[in-house]
Amino acid sequence: MKRHRKVKILATLGPASSDEAMIKKLHEAGADLFRINMSHSSHELMRTLVGRIRAVEASCGRPIGILADLQGPKLRVGKFADGAVTLEAGQTFTLDNRDEPGDAKRVFLPHPEILEAVQPGHRLLIDDGRLQLLAVESDKTSITCKVVSGTKISDRKGVSLPDTTLGVGALTEKDRADLDAVLAVDDVDWVALSFIQRPEDLAEVRKIARGRVGLMSKIEKPQALERIDEIIELSDALMVARGDLGVEMPIESVPGIQKQLTRACRRAGKPVVVATQMLESMISAPVPTRAEVSDVATAVFEGADAVMLSAESAAGDYPVEAVTTMAAIARKVERDPNYPSIIYSQRPQPDATGADAISLAARQIAETLHLSAIVCYTSSGSTGLRAARERPQVPIIALSPVIQTARRLSVVWGLHCVVTDDASDLDDMVNRACRIAFAEEFGKPGDRLIISAGVPLGTPGSTNMLRIAYIGSDGMTGI
Template identity: 40%
Template sequence: MNKTKIVATVGPMSSTKEMVKKMILAGTDVFRINLSHSSYKDAEKVCAHIRAVNRELNTNTGILIDTKGPEVRTGTINGEVFIEIDDTVTLTSKECFGEFGNIQISYKDLYKDVNIGDRVLIHDGLIELKVINIIDEDIKCITVRGGQLKSHKGINIPDSQLSIDFLYKEHKEDIEFASRINADFVALSFVRNANDVLDVNDMLISLKNEHLQIIAKIESRSAIEDIDNIIKVSDGIMVARGDLGIEISLESIPSVQKKLIKQSYLKGKVCIVATEMLTSMESTSRPTRAEVSDVANAVIDGADAVMLSGESAVGHYPIEAIETMNRIIDSTENNMDYDEILIKHTSHENKDVTTVISHSVVDAANMLNAKAIIATTISGYTARKISSHRPCCPIIATTPRKETATSLSLHWGVLPVVVKKYTTTDEIMKNAIDIVNEKFVLEKGDKIIITGGFPMKQNRYTNFLKIEEIE
């Protein structure tokens, strides 16, 4: 079992129930549904497929809803439209379909936020425009770098900041949708600072949703500047390298990525690395050597998950991409020094009872080369704590709650299993070996570590550790 999780984006090439099943069997841990490219109706249909397949396979694959956020996109473009260097184009909120040098934009007040001389980048910077005039609500631009104009592609203005409210009407609707369908994670696009996350947290409180975990997408310079506070108030972050690579220089992305992974890991928060990880596999069945190294380095740096975007959503080889990512993760994890990882983590953590027990569990597992750790949990907290210490073996999180199981689908090394609620420690011990036996082949002399909080009905902190040896 691989410990680093795989997030796969659902799209036109992968939205059927049959494809969802194949993707889970290939190694998908969490499905991402991008609301920038999916209607609520289509998203609900995919969620129904995921849950149906989970029931069929007895799996706990999670659902992540990616919001549109305060973004700007191109409108619908008819046919193939190319713009060349030095072409004059007009950005307008009026419907125009890319004709006669006019480009429709989704945010009608963009003219208020840009200045003459500002850069306007389209489709991850493939097209670059420069503002030369603002007439009424239209923005006149000269083309600096040309290319093919496509529908619904992102627009960035790296020299200015959007004045649009983070929780504008459509963004609120996206979050309400994620809450209503009981998704496990909501990825917030274009987070600027910790206050944006806190506003969403307040919204979830008002919706009485304690389940939905907030993943802050880091894709702007302002988010990097407030990263410590953003990580503190989020359940995790996503290193969204597409838009981030427009806001900051391309050559600085690797070092920024490493820093973000490390900061999340040391604070015990989830980190997803995303964008163009195996992008060549959208059109070919094999990745490039550079892509293999990219995935492997994210694993080595300690990312909880790596993500496929177009590779699984619109690519011709979605299953092959997932299987390839699985093999890269497996090979990389087999060559990691887990004792060294534990030592590095120890000096940065707070010392409460659960943390001390979790550290001891991982230390024992590494010393004994344990087959697995069984973490009994109601809320998932115990499993998450153990995960943050990065043990050498899988963490089997047993919980009576289906919601808890799917909420753990993104956490490094955790294999969630739904069980009946235990009432005594004897029941826990009796069932632990059976559960490990179901997932792995046990041999005489193999050791498993069992931990949790007891009595479970009191939802107490983690307070016991037991080592079992197979006879």
Template identity: 40%
Template sequence: NDTDIRVEVMLGGTLLPKKGVNLPDSELTMPSLTEKDIADIQFCIEQQIDWLALSFVRKVEDIKHLKQLLKEQESKIKVIAKIEMPEALRNLRDIVIESDGVMVARGDMGVELPIEQVPVLQKDIIRKCMHRAKPVIVATQMMESMIERTKPNRSEVSDVANAVLEGADAVMLSGETATGAYPQLVVETMSKIILEAEKTLYDYNREDTLTPQPHSPSFLSDAVCYSACKLAKDAHANALIGMTQSGYTGFMLSSFRPKCPLYVFSKEKSLINQLSLSWGVRAFYYGEEVSLDDIIFDQIDILKLRGFLHSGDVVVSTGSTPVKMHLPTNIIKITRVE
């Protein structure tokens, strides 16, 4: 009938309630958003969360549908596409472009696809996201053994470090902190692994491999961001400062993985937390709209006041002018802090 499925158990074990079902190599016709999902989305909107991740994305229309629901509610939530289905990989370029961020969801990916393909797919997804300036998260079983133990497996340490070195914006814990016995310890341990990887082998200043594309609609502003990162590197700048109203400049500057600290200012309060997902970004609220010089000096003063800058430091700033028109990034300024 239309409601029952007959299955054959090939390898037995304990089956707990409310478990999902994977159908590898199958073209599903069911919608990506169920009635319960839509109700949950409404709850998320009411709670004013920053990011919403959509599971089992198959095609770009899935992301567009979710964005439309959020737009109808005038929500500023940004959307993450969880990549775990073979169909999503076939449509990866369009999904990355339409999404605000991407998650490499390795748990279901390793069931839906041959497990030996997962490391290569992870690397490819990260690379594509960096080229499109989209934050990318690597998730699932990163420190699984620490659900019950106080130390991770050596393979897990390598897994986390490799995700960092490949260029992921974030690595995510799930069961380790949701149900694990040592949630604080696992976060501290993962943080140490990340910091060590970034301190030693990390490939900073990737502007040479992420050159702006002339066919891109945002080519001119991309070129300004690219040049700002290159200038910050060549001038041994102590800080790179960006201004953004949509978040794009922050995401773009981050995608070049500048070695100097990256600070992004925005008048959109919702962006302050959202930008923190991006690699290396420290975001600040700034709502003034006076002259561009005043804005840049204000931002430098804010960073001096908080101890991030000192007299004699070199700062590369990006912005747009005329200020009131909120144009894409179109200027670079280099300043020595007084």
């Protein structure tokens, strides 16, 4: 199944898209990998969805990635005696540790870590910022606040803390249980970590996972931006989670942050996903707004590895149409005359390593000679990532003997992943590359490819060779 675009599509599964037939339709429409939201999925449902995705993978013959998105710490106020209260700007309102129903003066806050960390002058945003409070006094057991804006607060509304760094990690007890369940399935490729604040938040998950899944850090808190280079270095991928990020930061800052993170990840050679409300109106409408089309197009122009659908594919009325629309936007952008110059202006300098020099040379040769494709043999996935970081004009075929590697690379820009045995010798390396390129419709007899591999063959991390080859007249052998 050849995609005629470079950017990947990540689709969230949910009530509208949980059966195998719908998952197959979404994949055929353009979804390259699927997200299971552990905030709304039991362990049993997660296992069921993984099984259905793998059944679709087997029937379609293409590696499909699976992302399990951990809920992270959900901070909420307690309940009110009457379910909700009305407040006035300028009045005093207190959050405290008294486990009693709230009223117009106070409410229970069942999070001692917040009571201990908030300082006078810190903002507290309730219900996605609809109510804004400013801390005036804090004594570790209560926070006395001034109501800045908003008039209503009701039971169990969420609390965001844009100015406060909490002294707890990103993993809750629910997250640990969910992570154990995900790892036990041994068929999930990525785990997304919510509300990352600092690089240390990744340490516990890294220790538990032991390389069995890739770690994708969701950037949705201002504190993460203060140490973003360290977080990128310790992550396997990033997600720009614009929903919560837009609550905790001025909403007008989000587009610039999105560009900053997209470019930083490309420099580092790490995949980046742009997420949240990309085609929000398609939850209930068969076509998106013009602004949403521009939003998706901006992410593609910036060189994001993947764009994500949330409720549009999980709970909307038009999940297949949403994927189809997103794929169509991506294809149109990538054919725009301005696209190459925008993408190439952001090209990072290669690292001073043999593998990076080989990837740079492969791209330059392929574009200079107008070759049909770049074929890279990659066992661990690092060679595929390096090839994608170059953002070549020609397609990249990533050949891997490891199915887990091929699935994990499904989120990476431009990679068409194929699972195949390691080459036995140099002739087999060339013939196998040409045969697969022909079979996958990336070349025809007489077309030329450039092949990158490592000698000795089958040695991970040894990419050190380039070979230009013709696809033979039979489409099966290289010359």
